[in-house]
Amino acid sequence: MSRRLSAITLAMGILVGAMGLKTVVMSHAKGSVLVANGPAPTPTRPKPSTGRF
Amino acid sequence: MLGSATLVIWYLGTALELSVVVCSLARKSFLRYFFLNLYMLLSVLTSVGRWYLILSGFGVDTDQYRYLYFYTDALLTLALYVAVISLFADVLGELHFAKHLRLSAVVLLLGTAAFSYSVVAQSADRLSTDFAYQLSQNLYFVGLVLTYLLWGAVLKLRETRTRLVQFILSLGLYFSACAASYALKNFTNRYDDILKYVDPLLGCLLPLAWSLTIVRNTEETRLAPASLVVVPR
Numbered sequence: 001m002s003r004r005l006s007a008i009t010l011a012m013g014i015l016v017g018a019m020g021l022k023t024v025v026m027s028h029a030k031g032s033v034l035v036a037n038g039p040a041p042t043p044t045r046p047k048p049s050t051g052r053f
Numbered sequence: 054m055l056g057s058a059t060l061v062i063w064y065l066g067t068a069l070e071l072s073v074v075v076c077s078l079a080r081k082s083f084l085r086y087f088f089l090n091l092y093m094l095l096s097v098l099t100s101v102g103r104w105y106l107i108l109s110g111f112g113v114d115t116d117q118y119r120y121l122y123f124y125t126d127a128l129l130t131l132a133l134y135v136a137v138i139s140l141f142a143d144v145l146g147e148l149h150f151a152k153h154l155r156l157s158a159v160v161l162l163l164g165t166a167a168f169s170y171s172v173v174a175q176s177a178d179r180l181s182t183d184f185a186y187q188l189s190q191n192l193y194f195v196g197l198v199l200t201y202l203l204w205g206a207v208l209k210l211r212e213t214r215t216r217l218v219q220f221i222l223s224l225g226l227y228f229s230a231c232a233a234s235y236a237l238k239n240f241t242n243r244y245d246d247i248l249k250y251v252d253p254l255l256g257c258l259l260p261l262a263w264s265l266t267i268v269r270n271t272e273e274t275r276l277a278p279a280s281l282v283v284v285p286r
Contacts, residue, residue: 003153004153004156006153007153007154007156007157007160008156008157008160010157011156011157011158011160011161011164012160012164014161014195014198014199014202015161015164015165015168015195017198018165018191018194018195018197018198019168019191019194021194021197021198022190022191022194025194025232025235025236026190028239029239030238030239030242032235032238032239034190034193034231034232034235035126035231035235035252035256036130036133036193036196036227036228036231037096037099037126037129037130037133037256038066038067038070038096038099038100038129038253038256039062039063039065039066039067039100039253039254039256039257040063040066040099040100040103040122040253040256041055041059041063041113041253042113042122042252043113043114043118043119043122043123044114044119045186
């Protein structure tokens with residue numbers, strides 16, 4: 001039981017760390033998209049306020 | 054309209070991604086590294102889909118291309134996440150953590166999806182569009198943290214399987230280089246003309262590194278252990 005709780009706690013810790021890192025990085029973003037998949041050309045970032053990409 | 058350099062990099066990257074799968078099949082390692090190959094195969098298929106859209110007359114900045122790009126990007130990031138977890142399972146395999154690793158991976162994925170949902174939940178209009186983008190970006194950061202943890206585990210457990218070490222190292226370098234490119238883009242606009250080629254080029258280097266790893270090393274290849282340090286008594 002304790003090992004299961006440790007696994008869940010570890011996952012939550014990683015999530016908090018990753019989202020914290022994202023918040024720090026994205027707070028200085030100027031609209032560019034962080035790309036991590038493949039060689040295809042990247043379109044501009046979706047417009048968050050319009051409900052459309 | 055896409056420039057010729059962009060197209061050449063795109064073709065080259067897709068060919069290299071396909072080469073990972075071909076090399077794996079040729080070296081009979083396809084099932085051994087199934088999730089890495091699945092990621093590469095999905096990446097090739099998404100490239101074909103994106104090409105089809107471009108050839109059908111839709112530009113890179115059309116809504117159609119954006120929809121396809123960000124939805125397939127979320128799918129690819131999910132596949133990359135599963136690939137990283139499979140590398141974790143390989144490295145920690147001897148410690149009999151498999152059951153707990155699966156639990157952690159599922160909790161982490163659900164947590165990331167919940168966080169992404171909470172970001173876009175205020176607007177029902179944006180759920181179908183912005184969610185894919187948010188999930189992709191959030192999973193990227195989770196993958197980045199996981200890769201560094203994985204590298205720490207490799208060092209701590211003194212992993213010597215060459216293929217495994219090189220897969221993880223190249224993945225860590227790829228994530229780091231993407232983050233560095235992103236930081237540079239936000240730091241200054243001066244190099245935008247050059248930086249627009251950097252991300253696609255990085256997308257070529259990961260499959261190249263994985264292909265070379267598969268071709269040059271067998272499953273039995275081991276790294277030479279580091280020299281023993283003489284500790285004075």
